[in-house]
Amino acid sequence: MITHIPYGRSSIPLDLRGFRLRALRPEYPKFEKDLADRVLDALKNPVEGPPLGELARKKHSALLILPDATRKAALPEILPPLIAELRNFGIRKIRILIACGTHPPAGPTALARLLGDLPPDIPVEEHDARDPGRLEIAGRLPGGRVIRLNRQVFESDLVLTIGAVRHHYFAGFGGGPKMIFPGVAGYEEIQENHSLVISFSDGRARRHPGCEPGRLSGNPVAEEIAEAADLRPPEMVICLLPGPGGSMGAVYAGPWRAAFSRAVEDVRGIFESRINSPFDLMIASGGGFPSDDTLIQAHKALDAACRFLRPGGSLLYCASMASGAGSRDMESFLQDPRPEAILTSLSRKWIQYGHTSLRILEKTSAFEVHLHSELDGELAPRLGFIPTPDIEDLLKQWRETSPHPTLGLMIDDAIYPAETLERC
Numbered sequence: 001m002i003t004h005i006p007y008g009r010s011s012i013p014l015d016l017r018g019f020r021l022r023a024l025r026p027e028y029p030k031f032e033k034d035l036a037d038r039v040l041d042a043l044k045n046p047v048e049g050p051p052l053g054e055l056a057r058k059k060h061s062a063l064l065i066l067p068d069a070t071r072k073a074a075l076p077e078i079l080p081p082l083i084a085e086l087r088n089f090g091i092r093k094i095r096i097l098i099a100c101g102t103h104p105p106a107g108p109t110a111l112a113r114l115l116g117d118l119p120p121d122i123p124v125e126e127h128d129a130r131d132p133g134r135l136e137i138a139g140r141l142p143g144g145r146v147i148r149l150n151r152q153v154f155e156s157d158l159v160l161t162i163g164a165v166r167h168h169y170f171a172g173f174g175g176g177p178k179m180i181f182p183g184v185a186g187y188e189e190i191q192e193n194h195s196l197v198i199s200f201s202d203g204r205a206r207r208h209p210g211c212e213p214g215r216l217s218g219n220p221v222a223e224e225i226a227e228a229a230d231l232r233p234p235e236m237v238i239c240l241l242p243g244p245g246g247s248m249g250a251v252y253a254g255p256w257r258a259a260f261s262r263a264v265e266d267v268r269g270i271f272e273s274r275i276n277s278p279f280d281l282m283i284a285s286g287g288g289f290p291s292d293d294t295l296i297q298a299h300k301a302l303d304a305a306c307r308f309l310r311p312g313g314s315l316l317y318c319a320s321m322a323s324g325a326g327s328r329d330m331e332s333f334l335q336d337p338r339p340e341a342i343l344t345s346l347s348r349k350w351i352q353y354g355h356t357s358l359r360i361l362e363k364t365s366a367f368e369v370h371l372h373s374e375l376d377g378e379l380a381p382r383l384g385f386i387p388t389p390d391i392e393d394l395l396k397q398w399r400e401t402s403p404h405p406t407l408g409l410m411i412d413d414a415i416y417p418a419e420t421l422e423r424c
Contacts, residue, residue, distance in 0.1 A: 039082060071290070176264075
């Protein structure tokens with residue numbers, strides 16, 4: 001079998017003849033209508049609450065909060081009909097705010113690719129979590145912490161968010177409330193929230209068992225995200241479900257809790273597998289651009305793939321990582337990527353990408369991870385990866401190890417084991 005695996009903006013051909021293949025693939029539903037029509041249907045028939053037409057009545061301004069360039073959301077297909085619909089309802093002042101969270105700004109070229117052609121009178125701002133001048137207090141969480149959000153959410157009559165709902169490696173699921181918090185929140189609040197993934201007590205660091213993909217209840221990070229989003233909930237959220245090849249599938253709209261809950265239910269059905277016998281050998285993709293453009297983004301599919309590996313198993317992981325680590329905040333941890341050094345640093349000051357570095361080291365210490373990437377030649381082995389420029393040579397070694405070995409194959413969107421998410 002010859003197949004192609006997504007890699008950056010292209011793909012890599014793989015000759016998998018001689019292997020018994022067991023594919024881990026999403027169960028995507030099929031749709032007759034195109035995405036623009038599905039979005040308009042969702043706006044007119046929300047999961048709960050009034051349709052967009054009623055929400056827009058007597059409103060003068062609208063703010064669209066959109067995912068940044070690290071997320072797939074098919075915005076060039078969605079924005080034109082959405083903007084036209086808002087204008088049909090009499091809203092003339094429309095602004096766009098990119099929910100960067102703590103991610104760096106994309107810049108004009110990447111923004112143009114992300115958004116497509118926009119009317120010239122619609123301003124676009126990339127949220128800067130570190131700029132206090134752009135933030136305004138939204139309120140306090142039940143525990144007393146003050147939450148600041150981008151001031152545009154308070155200056156607009158109508159706030160709508162768009163985001164794809166998918167598993168998140170420690171916040172349960174992305175999209176939904178995450179478009180508000182951490183999407184357009186203050187840097188300090190984001191770090192405090194993400195620090196809940198690890199607790200330091202009795203001189204030991206422990207990862208909270210609830211901070212796993214697919215978990216919302218009992219997940220302190222996810223629960224606080226929900227509380228923060230409720231301080232300034234959007235009038236309507238548009239929750240997208242990922243489809244094949246970076247496309248979007250089902251679309252749900254409405255109040256964030258109702259639409260997000262419905263989307264999560266469907267995402268579980270599409271992206272959680274009942275395969276529970278671990279593999280000795282696997283091949284996995286980072287998902288192609290933008291999902292594999294940086295180490296921070298690419299490690300998410302790595303985390304998913306390793307959940308299907310037997311301890312000590314071997315994984316060929318193909319992810320471009322052409323843009324390097326993905327954040328300056330991660331670089332200090334990559335200079336000395338020893339778990340004890342990272343934990344010591346985090347005990348002094350929490351920075352979320354220290355936890356990301358730990359998750360990577362967990363995988364490379366528990367499994368044999370052969371990495372085909374453009375990551376710095378010195379950094380990859382420092383993190384425990386086995387740089388693998390010649391994929392065919394590795395496949396030859398695997399074939400010689402045992403005749404007709406079974407090979408797990410995850411080359412579409414990341415899949416998670418439905419019953420064993422806590423295992424890895």
